[in-house]
Amino acid sequence: MFAAHPLPGREADQVDGLSIDRLSAWFGRHKVVEDMRLRAPSRKVTALIGPSGCGKSTVLRCVNRMHELVPGARVQGGVHFGGVDVYAPDLDAGSVRSEIGMVFQRPNPFPTKSIYENAIIGVRIARTTPRGRLMEIAETALSRAQLWDEVKDRLHKPAVSLSGGQQQRLCIARAIAVDPSLLLMDEPCSALDPIATFKIEELIRAIADRYTVVIVTHNMHQATRVSDYTGFMTIENAGDPGRLVEFGATTQIFGAPVNPATEAYVSGRVG
Amino acid sequence: MTDVALPAARFRQRPALRRRRTKNAVMTALLLVAVALALGALAWVLVYVGIRGFSVISPSFLTHNPPGNPAAPGGGFFNGIAGSLIVVGIATGIAVPLGVGAAIYVVEYGRGRLRGAIRFFNDVLIGIPTIVTGAFVYAVWVTRFGFSGFAGSIALAVVMLPLVARTTEEMLRLVPTELREGSLALGATRSQTVLRICLPTALPGIITGGMLAVARAMGETAPLLLTVLGNDLFTQLNPLHRMETLSLQIFSNAVTGYEQAQARGWAGALTLIAIVLILTAVARFFGRRVQVENV
Numbered sequence A: 001m002f003a004a005h006p007l008p009g010r011e012a013d014q015v016d017g018l019s020i021d022r023l024s025a026w027f028g029r030h031k032v033v034e035d036m037r038l039r040a041p042s043r044k045v046t047a048l049i050g051p052s053g054c055g056k057s058t059v060l061r062c063v064n065r066m067h068e069l070v071p072g073a074r075v076q077g078g079v080h081f082g083g084v085d086v087y088a089p090d091l092d093a094g095s096v097r098s099e100i101g102m103v104f105q106r107p108n109p110f111p112t113k114s115i116y117e118n119a120i121i122g123v124r125i126a127r128t129t130p131r132g133r134l135m136e137i138a139e140t141a142l143s144r145a146q147l148w149d150e151v152k153d154r155l156h157k158p159a160v161s162l163s164g165g166q167q168q169r170l171c172i173a174r175a176i177a178v179d180p181s182l183l184l185m186d187e188p189c190s191a192l193d194p195i196a197t198f199k200i201e202e203l204i205r206a207i208a209d210r211y212t213v214v215i216v217t218h219n220m221h222q223a224t225r226v227s228d229y230t231g232f233m234t235i236e237n238a239g240d241p242g243r244l245v246e247f248g249a250t251t252q253i254f255g256a257p258v259n260p261a262t263e264a265y266v267s268g269r270v271g
Numbered sequence B: 001m002t003d004v005a006l007p008a009a010r011f012r013q014r015p016a017l018r019r020r021r022t023k024n025a026v027m028t029a030l031l032l033v034a035v036a037l038a039l040g041a042l043a044w045v046l047v048y049v050g051i052r053g054f055s056v057i058s059p060s061f062l063t064h065n066p067p068g069n070p071a072a073p074g075g076g077f078f079n080g081i082a083g084s085l086i087v088v089g090i091a092t093g094i095a096v097p098l099g100v101g102a103a104i105y106v107v108e109y110g111r112g113r114l115r116g117a118i119r120f121f122n123d124v125l126i127g128i129p130t131i132v133t134g135a136f137v138y139a140v141w142v143t144r145f146g147f148s149g150f151a152g153s154i155a156l157a158v159v160m161l162p163l164v165a166r167t168t169e170e171m172l173r174l175v176p177t178e179l180r181e182g183s184l185a186l187g188a189t190r191s192q193t194v195l196r197i198c199l200p201t202a203l204p205g206i207i208t209g210g211m212l213a214v215a216r217a218m219g220e221t222a223p224l225l226l227t228v229l230g231n232d233l234f235t236q237l238n239p240l241h242r243m244e245t246l247s248l249q250i251f252s253n254a255v256t257g258y259e260q261a262q263a264r265g266w267a268g269a270l271t272l273i274a275i276v277l278i279l280t281a282v283a284r285f286f287g288r289r290v291q292v293e294n295v
Helices: A058-064 A093-099 A115-128 A133-144 A166-175 A194-207 A222-224 A250-255 A260-266 B007-012 B015-054 B059-063 B078-109 B113-126 B130-145 B151-174 B178-186 B192-217 B246-254 B258-290
Strands: A018-027 A030-040 A045-049 A073-081 A100-102 A182-186 A212-216 A230-234 A242-249
Touching: A018 A058, A018 B078, A030 A045, A030 A058, A030 A115, A030 A230, A045 A058, A045 A222, A058 A073, A058 A182, A058 A212, A073 A182, A093 A100, A100 A260, A115 A166, A115 B192, A115 B246, A133 A166, A166 B078, A194 A222, A212 A222, A222 A250, A230 A250, A230 A260, A230 B015, A230 B178, A242 A250, A242 A260, A250 A260, B015 B258, B059 B078, B059 B258, B078 B113, B078 B151, B078 B192, B078 B246, B078 B258, B113 B151, B178 B192, B192 B246, B246 B258
Parallel strands: A030 A242, A045 A212, A045 A230, A100 A182, A182 A212
Antiparallel strands: A018 A030, A018 A073, A230 A242
């Protein structure tokens, strides 16, 4: 058993940012995450690292209530963002998901839609914005995703005509266009080449002054490059639920890990 | 390493390689034969119908009704062509929305037993001989309201519905989960996801499936004998009355035994194939257009 570590900054007055408390998650009877605790401070990048199958992605999907979409999936425990209980019964999962955006492992632009339509589809769905402002929103979102210069002359071309890295930045723009406060990124570079990866990492750093970012990665170098805080999760044996082992400033986790399991993982001896 | 034979020689000595190459050649040949037989049969039908039909077909064939005397030359199948388009058109209007709706329910919403039951009955429906469908519509509709084009549309809709539902279901299943999740993660509801993402993505496949059902309905004759009844000599465009359809007309002209009537039957068969091909091409064209530029 790993000892539970006190988390930094868990004071009650610090309500901004994401806090996960005693979160457990199941697929059917199989418990995949147990007693997860995490605080991702506002406007910082927090990385979740750990070996495959340790429940990192599941934790992420519990935050924007995507986990519950899987038949038989169940969640227990608390997820608060900006002091608001994400699982409050009077809160609609759709509104949670537009406040908490998500970028997936593989770029998933909508293939039947153009670059422009992909960028604004979230806004169109929400039906809160007058049509006249859509282009402005598209430009802002695509600029923040550092894609505008590359696509401004072919906004009405199919989104799938872009390269993989551009598609992923389009997906980030698509998430940003809805004006979320928190962005969840589930291994956003695992399907990309090193140059495209570098661009996305640069972009993550750039948007961190506006958005709180939580990124799951199994690339430890990426965690050191993009994140301010890092949480290390692992499983003891195959089939066990994943747990948080250690959480701290990224420099501390990689420079002076307290837990021997963290030390073994970040030094590349296991995992 | 005691064996010092040259690498090339070593490769040649390996019997497994030769056996695999032979096997590969045999399998390739078998597959080519299968392809040739399948395509050959299709080509034979098309060419044969084409040859028999082309000698009779003419613009006036498309605009005239058969002559009163079936042994007389000339005339055409206008009443059947128009009737087929009307009867199948109405059937499509009934079957496509219902079939697509059922498929959406099964793929996007359905859980457990009801979903299983729908799929099971859909499969049963696909397997029902269409003459039985015709007899059913005869019993519940025609005995009360009489023979009519609309009764035929109902029968054809019952034939088409499970085909549309099945192909739509399969096409919706091919829409990657990642796209649904991408939409839901933006805050979209399930229905918005279905309407804006899943259906447009699956549209070309749904159109192809719909056109297969239309083609099937165009050629159906058995259920129409018991519902539309046929009306060989007159033009009847009102689906509330008994009508003629192309399939019935081909049948009734073919069984007369008069050479001229049989010739018209061949021309009718060619017309039927042409209509199905044209409709499919048009539907595909529009399906692609919708896909590329739905700005």
